[in-house]
Amino acid sequence: MTYRENTLTAILLGIAQGIILNIAFVYITLRLGFSICGSAIAAIVGYVILRVVIRNGTILENNINQTIASGINSGGIGVVFVLPAFFMLEAQGKLTFSMLPLLIAGVAGALLGILFIVPLRKQLIEIQRLRFPTGTAVATLIRSGPANLDKVKLLAIGFAISAIWKWLMLTGILDSPGILEYEELQLHLGIFPAYLSLAIYLSPLNFAAGLLSGRAGLPFLWGGLIAWWFISPSAVNLGWLPSELDTVELVDAIYKQLLRPLGIGILIGAALMDVIIHFPVLKAALHSLWLAHRQTKPHPQQNHTHPDSSSHPQGIQHSLASPSPRPDELPLSILVPGFLIAIILLFFALSLLPGLSITQVLLGIIIGITWLLLASLVVTQTTGLTDVSPISGIALMTVLLMAAALGGHIPAVLLVTLAVAIAVGQSADMMQDLKTGFLVGARPFFQQLAQLATSWLGVLIAGTVVYLFWRSGVNQQGGFGEGTLLPAPQATVLTSIVDLVQNNTVPTDKLALGALIGLLLGAAPIAGFGVLIGLAMYLPFSITLGYGLGCLTQMWLVRRHGLAFDKHKIIPLASGLIIGEALTGVGHALYQIFLMAP
Amino acid sequence: MRLLSFSSLLFFTALLVALLSAAKPPVSPEQWPNTLWIYSISLFLAIGGLILWHLHIRQHAKIIHSTDQPLLDLSDCLHQFLSEMQELAQELANLDHIGILARIESLLELHVWPLVNQHPALLNTLGITQSMQFFLKLAQCERLLNRVTSAASDGYLEEAHHTYSQALLIVEDMYYDFSKKPLLEKRKDQSDFTT
Structure with a gap:
C-alpha cells in the first residue's frame, strides 16, 4: 500500500482552501491592515476533511494541503500590501497604470521567491535549525492523534488559554486607561520615563514564539534592551531630540526617526553577512543539486541494491544503496528554467511600462532581483527566528533603492516593490511549510513543486479582488482608502513612503550606518545575532519584551526539567498558544467585518 | 579565556x-x-x-x-546510535504503531537531539565543511525518522519499515565517515559492500 502524500485530494483541497483564504484575507487586510498566516486554518480544515470525513487521509497529505493553501494565501498578502497603492496614487493624479504588467510582475515575484529559497532549505532548516514557530505549531497540530494523547492535551490546553485570553483582550473587558490598553500592559508605574518604553505586549502567540526559540532567540531581547534602555535615554539626555515634543511625540520620534531606520539597516547588513558566512553551505547546496541533476541521467551502476541488505532482518529491505532516483529537492532542471522564466516575465512587465528606457529596464531587473534575493533571505530568517516579517521595512528599502536606480519612475518603482513583497512572502511561507514538512517527514520535493505550481494563483486572485473592490466605489473607483469601509492601512503607509522618497527625506544615514553595524554583528560567532538585534530595533519594545520573556521561561524550564521537557511539553503547549491566538484573531476580524459593519 | x-x-x-x-x-x-x-x-x-x-x-x-577528545565522543555517540538503530531494525517487524512511535521518539531523544545540540562544539572541531556534511546527514536521518513516525501513526507500517531502513543506512554512513574507525577497516567494509 503506497503511503498517500502528493494526492489529487490533497492538491484540490489545498487549492480550494487557498482561494477561499486568499479572498477572505485580502478583505481582512484591506479592512484592518494586518493579515494572518493561513497554515493553521488550512491544517485544521485539512485534518477534519482528510482524517475525519474522508478517513483515509494521512499526515503527509494534510501537509501538502496546508502547503498549497498557505502558498496561495501568502501570494495575496504581497499583493494587498502594494497593489492598492497604485489605485490610490492614480486617484491622486500621481501616476497612471494598467493591471497587466503588475500581474505579470506579481507572478514573477512569486516564482522567484520560491525558486530562490528552495536551495537554502538545507542551510536554514538543517544546519541553522531555525525554529519557524508557526511551522512547528502546524506540525504539532497535523501530527496530533490518539497515539500521542499527552501532546494533544497540551495542545488543547494551550489553544484554550490563548483563545480565551485573546478574546478577553479583544473585547477590552480588562482594559484600564494608562495600565492596560491595546493589549499592552504599561509597566511605567508612574516612576519610569516613557522613553524607556516599559510595556509588554500581552500576546500568547508572541510569548509562545519565544518559548519555541529559547536561548537562540535571546539576542532579540538584548536588541530591544540596547534600543530602548541605552540608545533611547542617551538620545533624550544628550538633547538630540527637540525639547518641545510631548511624551507621546518623543517616543514616536525615537522609534520612527532613530531606532526603526537603524534597525532596517542592521537587518540588511546582517543578512548580507550571513550570505557571505554561509557561502560554503550555499555552495554545497547548489553542488548537491548539481550532483542530483547528474544522477538523474542513466548510469550503469544505478539501481543496485544495498550489498548488506541480506544481513537486515525480515521486513527491512534496503533499496537505496545508491542515492534515491527520486529527488528530495526540486532539481536544477526545474530551478534554472523557472528562474529564467521569472526573470523574462519581470523584464516583460517592466518593458510594458511607458517612459522607461531599455537601460532602466535592465537596471531595474539587475538591482531588483539582487535586492529581491537578499530581502527574501532577510524575511525568511526573521520569520524563522521570531515569526515576524518586517515587510514594511523591506518595502521602504525597495522603494528607496529602485527610486535611485530608476530615476524616480514611480510606476516602475512600485512594480518592483510589488514583485519583492510577493517574493518575500512566498520565501517565508515556503520555508515555514518546509519546516513543517521536516517535522512530519515529508519529501521537500513534493512541497516545493506543489507551491511552485499553485502560488501564482494567489497573485491573480488577490489582484482581481483588489481591482473589484476599487471598482465598487463611487464612479467605479475609490472602493478603498481613507474614509471608506476598507481603509487599506498598509497601502496608505506605502504611499507615504513614496512621498518620503519623492521629498528626499529618507533617513539614508541611519540605513547606511546601520548596515555597516549589521555586517559586523552578522560576523559575530553567535547564530542569528545581527538579524535578531536589527529586528528588535525595528519593532516596538513591547513585542521584544514579551518574546524575550518566552525565551527566558523556556531556558529556565529546560534547565530545571531537561531537554526532553522542551520536546514533550513546551512545544505542544506553545503550538496551542500560537494556533489559539491566530484563530481567535481571524474569528474576531470576520466578526468585526460581517456583524459590526456600519 | x-x-x-x-x-x-x-x-x-x-x-x-x-x-x-x-x-x-x-x-x-x-x-x-x-x-x-x-x-x-x-x-x-x-x-x-x-x-x-x-x-x-x-x-x-x-x-x-590536538586532544582529539570530542572526536572520541562523537565516535562513541555514533556507535551507540548505530547499535540501537540496528537493534530496533531487528524488532521493528514485530512492533505495532504505538511501539514504533515510542522507540523512534526514544531514538530521537537519546541520540539525534543531543547531537544537534553539539553544533557549536562540532563546528569547532570538525571545521565548516565536515560539520556541515555531518549535520546534513543527521538532519536527513531525523527527517526520515519523523516520516517513520508519521507513517506508523497513519497505519502504513510497510512505509514505516522501508523508511526506517533508509534512516539506518544514513546512520551507517555517518558512523563510517565520522567515527574514529580505522580507515583500513572502513575500506575493507566498503569493498565488502561492492563485491
Whole structure:
C-alpha cells in the first residue's frame, strides 16, 4: 500500500482552501491592515476533511494541503500590501497604470521567491535549525492523534488559554486607561520615563514564539534592551531630540526617526553577512543539486541494491544503496528554467511600462532581483527566528533603492516593490511549510513543486479582488482608502513612503550606518545575532519584551526539567498558544467585518 | 579565556558606541550626523575585537583537535546510535504503531537531539565543511525518522519499515565517515559492500 502524500485530494483541497483564504484575507487586510498566516486554518480544515470525513487521509497529505493553501494565501498578502497603492496614487493624479504588467510582475515575484529559497532549505532548516514557530505549531497540530494523547492535551490546553485570553483582550473587558490598553500592559508605574518604553505586549502567540526559540532567540531581547534602555535615554539626555515634543511625540520620534531606520539597516547588513558566512553551505547546496541533476541521467551502476541488505532482518529491505532516483529537492532542471522564466516575465512587465528606457529596464531587473534575493533571505530568517516579517521595512528599502536606480519612475518603482513583497512572502511561507514538512517527514520535493505550481494563483486572485473592490466605489473607483469601509492601512503607509522618497527625506544615514553595524554583528560567532538585534530595533519594545520573556521561561524550564521537557511539553503547549491566538484573531476580524459593519 | 573576554568586550563596547553615534540625527542641512568620526573609530575597534574573537575560537578549536577528545565522543555517540538503530531494525517487524512511535521518539531523544545540540562544539572541531556534511546527514536521518513516525501513526507500517531502513543506512554512513574507525577497516567494509 503506497503511503498517500502528493494526492489529487490533497492538491484540490489545498487549492480550494487557498482561494477561499486568499479572498477572505485580502478583505481582512484591506479592512484592518494586518493579515494572518493561513497554515493553521488550512491544517485544521485539512485534518477534519482528510482524517475525519474522508478517513483515509494521512499526515503527509494534510501537509501538502496546508502547503498549497498557505502558498496561495501568502501570494495575496504581497499583493494587498502594494497593489492598492497604485489605485490610490492614480486617484491622486500621481501616476497612471494598467493591471497587466503588475500581474505579470506579481507572478514573477512569486516564482522567484520560491525558486530562490528552495536551495537554502538545507542551510536554514538543517544546519541553522531555525525554529519557524508557526511551522512547528502546524506540525504539532497535523501530527496530533490518539497515539500521542499527552501532546494533544497540551495542545488543547494551550489553544484554550490563548483563545480565551485573546478574546478577553479583544473585547477590552480588562482594559484600564494608562495600565492596560491595546493589549499592552504599561509597566511605567508612574516612576519610569516613557522613553524607556516599559510595556509588554500581552500576546500568547508572541510569548509562545519565544518559548519555541529559547536561548537562540535571546539576542532579540538584548536588541530591544540596547534600543530602548541605552540608545533611547542617551538620545533624550544628550538633547538630540527637540525639547518641545510631548511624551507621546518623543517616543514616536525615537522609534520612527532613530531606532526603526537603524534597525532596517542592521537587518540588511546582517543578512548580507550571513550570505557571505554561509557561502560554503550555499555552495554545497547548489553542488548537491548539481550532483542530483547528474544522477538523474542513466548510469550503469544505478539501481543496485544495498550489498548488506541480506544481513537486515525480515521486513527491512534496503533499496537505496545508491542515492534515491527520486529527488528530495526540486532539481536544477526545474530551478534554472523557472528562474529564467521569472526573470523574462519581470523584464516583460517592466518593458510594458511607458517612459522607461531599455537601460532602466535592465537596471531595474539587475538591482531588483539582487535586492529581491537578499530581502527574501532577510524575511525568511526573521520569520524563522521570531515569526515576524518586517515587510514594511523591506518595502521602504525597495522603494528607496529602485527610486535611485530608476530615476524616480514611480510606476516602475512600485512594480518592483510589488514583485519583492510577493517574493518575500512566498520565501517565508515556503520555508515555514518546509519546516513543517521536516517535522512530519515529508519529501521537500513534493512541497516545493506543489507551491511552485499553485502560488501564482494567489497573485491573480488577490489582484482581481483588489481591482473589484476599487471598482465598487463611487464612479467605479475609490472602493478603498481613507474614509471608506476598507481603509487599506498598509497601502496608505506605502504611499507615504513614496512621498518620503519623492521629498528626499529618507533617513539614508541611519540605513547606511546601520548596515555597516549589521555586517559586523552578522560576523559575530553567535547564530542569528545581527538579524535578531536589527529586528528588535525595528519593532516596538513591547513585542521584544514579551518574546524575550518566552525565551527566558523556556531556558529556565529546560534547565530545571531537561531537554526532553522542551520536546514533550513546551512545544505542544506553545503550538496551542500560537494556533489559539491566530484563530481567535481571524474569528474576531470576520466578526468585526460581517456583524459590526456600519 | 582572557582573550575571549577581552575580544568580546571590545567588540560589544565598540559596537554600542557605534550604534549610539549612528543614532544621532544629522543637523540640517547636513546628511550625516556630526558623530560620524566617533562612529568610524568605534567601528574599527569593533572590527579589531571581532578578529580577536575569531582568532580565539580558532585557537580553541586547535587545542581541541590536538586532544582529539570530542572526536572520541562523537565516535562513541555514533556507535551507540548505530547499535540501537540496528537493534530496533531487528524488532521493528514485530512492533505495532504505538511501539514504533515510542522507540523512534526514544531514538530521537537519546541520540539525534543531543547531537544537534553539539553544533557549536562540532563546528569547532570538525571545521565548516565536515560539520556541515555531518549535520546534513543527521538532519536527513531525523527527517526520515519523523516520516517513520508519521507513517506508523497513519497505519502504513510497510512505509514505516522501508523508511526506517533508509534512516539506518544514513546512520551507517555517518558512523563510517565520522567515527574514529580505522580507515583500513572502513575500506575493507566498503569493498565488502561492492563485491
